Amino acid sequence: MSLRFHEIAEARNRILNPLTHDKMALLAEICGVSPGVRQLDLACGKGEMLCRWAADHGAEGVGVDISDVFLSAAHERAEELGVADRVRFERGDAGAYAVEPGAYDIVSCIGATWIGGGLAGTLDLMRPGLRDGGLLLVGEPYWISPPPAEACAALQVEAASFGTLPETLDRFEAAGVELIEMVLADQDSWDRYMAPQWWALSDWLRANPGDPEAAEVRAFLERSRRSHLAYGRRHLGWGVFVVRPC
Numbered sequence: 089m090s091l092r093f094h095e096i097a098e099a100r101n102r103i104l105n106p107l108t109h110d111k112m113a114l115l116a117e118i119c120g121v122s123p124g125v126r127q128l129d130l131a132c133g134k135g136e137m138l139c140r141w142a143a144d145h146g147a148e149g150v151g152v153d154i155s156d157v158f159l160s161a162a163h164e165r166a167e168e169l170g171v172a173d174r175v176r177f178e179r180g181d182a183g184a185y186a187v188e189p190g191a192y193d194i195v196s197c198i199g200a201t202w203i204g205g206g207l208a209g210t211l212d213l214m215r216p217g218l219r220d221g222g223l224l225l226v227g228e229p230y231w232i233s234p235p236p237a238e239a240c241a242a243l244q245v246e247a248a249s250f251g252t253l254p255e256t257l258d259r260f261e262a263a264g265v266e267l268i269e270m271v272l273a274d275q276d277s278w279d280r281y282m283a284p285q286w287w288a289l290s291d292w293l294r295a296n297p298g299d300p301e302a303a304e305v306r307a308f309l310e311r312s313r314r315s316h317l318a319y320g321r322r323h324l325g326w327g328v329f330v331v332r333p334c
């Protein structure tokens with residue numbers, strides 16, 4: 089799916105994943121985010137986690153993302169929260185980012201493990217940036233229950249792309265990291281991520297009826313709305329998993 093569709097769809101979202109602000113605050117507490125903590129956030133989106141944790145806990149960090157639209161929102165948010173001197177954003181492919189070795193207390197990739205070709209490859213990208221004793225935060229989907237074929241077709245995902253929670257644990261163990269905590273989305277927080285997208289897409293379609301991609305955007309809206317209601321809420325889980333190298 090094109091990046092442009094996501095930029096249109098997520099116009100009303102600050103957090104581009106199924107965690108709410110409360111869950112993100114809980115994650116900060118769990119991870120002991122505090123003044124001086126340095127974080128690298130790969131595929132940072134609108135930078136809400138970096139900016140919020142800088143504002144609320146005195147953390148500092150770097151965000152990397154490929155979208156100019158999202159990065160411009162990130163810069164605005166940093167100004168708005170008064171943390172522009174503590175967070176920095178870079179445009180680029182996070183999969184090719186030259187990570188400063190051992191420089192970060194937290195390295196995160198929340199909802200974009202395709203940057204490393206999957207979970208294991210993304211952990212390999214993240215690990216070098218971590219100082220001894222640091223934490224890796226990975227946002228990743230999982231299957232709440234094994235999905236029927238029609239759910240995979242509607243959600244446009246291969247069943248094997250994700251595992252159930254115990255299978256996700258197996259994947260972390262196979263990648264040489266230990267799962268030590270997690271904050272999971274729930275149906276309400278999924279709705280907070282998905283439902284604002286319907287409104288944003290609907291608004292955009294009303295404002296841009298003659299756009300050459302309008303029909304595709306409409307199809308994207310209809311598919312994502314129906315698949316979330318019919319299958320996503322029942323079968324698709326999501327969480328931020330806190331792991332560290334074994």
Ligand SMILES: C[S@@+](CC[C@H](N)C(=O)[O-])C[C@H]1O[C@@H](n2cnc3c(N)ncnc32)[C@H](O)[C@@H]1O
Pocket residue numbers: 091102103104105130131132133134135136152153154155158180181182183197198199200203
């Ligand atoms: C689901 S969003 C998550 C954003 C952010 N981590 C958050 O949770 O709010 C996925 C993000 O990945 C970014 N992205 C996609 N491919 C990328 C790449 N190769 N390098 C950097 N960012 C990428 C998108 O622009 C988008 O911001």
